[in-house]
Amino acid sequence: MEKHKPADEMIKELDDMLSKINAMEIVASDDYQKNSIKIMRALVEGQIHSINEFGHLKKGMDLLMLQLFDVQNKVKN
Numbered sequence: 001m002e003k004h005k006p007a008d009e010m011i012k013e014l015d016d017m018l019s020k021i022n023a024m025e026i027v028a029s030d031d032y033q034k035n036s037i038k039i040m041r042a043l044v045e046g047q048i049h050s051i052n053e054f055g056h057l058k059k060g061m062d063l064l065m066l067q068l069f070d071v072q073n074k075v076k077n
Contacts, residue, residue: 007051014048
């Protein structure tokens with residue numbers, strides 16, 4: 001089972017994909033290609049957003065756990 005890549009590495013790869021998509025858009029010659037590129041861009045940008053949001057959620061959960069431990073320690077004492 002392969003381990004997930006770090007978020008910053010995934011973001012870099014997705015940014016590279018966006019650069020390639022932008023280059024594809026420049027040479028797109030018909031509506032089908034242009035629409036396909038729009039879809040690819042939306043998917044890649046959505047993936048970047050999801051990775052960033054997951055990071056925010058993880059930080060929030062970590063802060064919540066710290067608060068729970070703090071309350072638990074105060075109840076014990």
